[in-house]
Amino acid sequence: MLDIANHLKAIHREVRRGTTTEGETVTVLVRRRYDATAEDVWDAVTDPARVRRWFLPLTGDLREGGSFQLEGNAGGDILTCDPPRLLKVTFGGPTSVVQVRLAGDGDSTELELEHTVPIEIAQSGAGALFVGPGWDSALMALAQYFAGDIAEDPVAAANSREVQEFCAGSVTEWSTVVEDSGTATAEEIAGAAQISMAQFAPDLTGDTE
Numbered sequence: 001m002l003d004i005a006n007h008l009k010a011i012h013r014e015v016r017r018g019t020t021t022e023g024e025t026v027t028v029l030v031r032r033r034y035d036a037t038a039e040d041v042w043d044a045v046t047d048p049a050r051v052r053r054w055f056l057p058l059t060g061d062l063r064e065g066g067s068f069q070l071e072g073n074a075g076g077d078i079l080t081c082d083p084p085r086l087l088k089v090t091f092g093g094p095t096s097v098v099q100v101r102l103a104g105d106g107d108s109t110e111l112e113l114e115h116t117v118p119i120e121i122a123q124s125g126a127g128a129l130f131v132g133p134g135w136d137s138a139l140m141a142l143a144q145y146f147a148g149d150i151a152e153d154p155v156a157a158a159n160s161r162e163v164q165e166f167c168a169g170s171v172t173e174w175s176t177v178v179e180d181s182g183t184a185t186a187e188e189i190a191g192a193a194q195i196s197m198a199q200f201a202p203d204l205t206g207d208t209e
Contacts, residue, residue: 026122038104042084054145125183167200
């Protein structure tokens with residue numbers, strides 16, 4: 001049985017708006033610690049044989065300068081690959097950039113994931129609700145994998161009612177984070193939360209009406 005409360009608590013979340021030479025951006029950041037070495041965590045998030053056991057099938061030319069594709073999800077280009085510390089890729093489009101940073105301390109490793117998109121895509125900080133719960137779910141699935149709780153079909157597990165309940169809690173957490181950040185209006189947050197619930201917890205949307 002999934003310990004939803006503890007998995008939600010284990011993730012640190014941030015959202016911020018920034019400015020680059022190319023314009024304004026919105027960044028989502030998630031962080032979680034795992035009881036594994038940095039090398040082991042790196043391997044778990046980059047080796048296709050392991051990635052498919054907790055997330056999705058992964059294919060491509062998996063090297064710096066190459067490209068990747070997650071089955072039924074996003075693909076992109078591999079901009080930086082510096083094992084076991086930094087992975088930087090485009091994700092679903094050239095202006096959507098994901099960085100994964102690992103900081104190991106013996107048998108414990110902190111994974112930090114940062115996802116940045118132009119304001120034109122996110123619209124406001126409330127855009128965090130369109131991706132944050134998905135990243136939360138991925139970090140939770142990775143924790144389950146390291147704990148030895150490996151689903152026979154990770155895709156089916158990700159769509160289970162139990163995981164949808166986790167995602168519903170994640171939507172609530174992200175709504176609070178966005179509100180506290182001051183990067184979106186209450187109306188923007190409410191609208192994004194409704195869309196996010198329909199996306200990440202579709203079987204529960206009728207329960208909240």
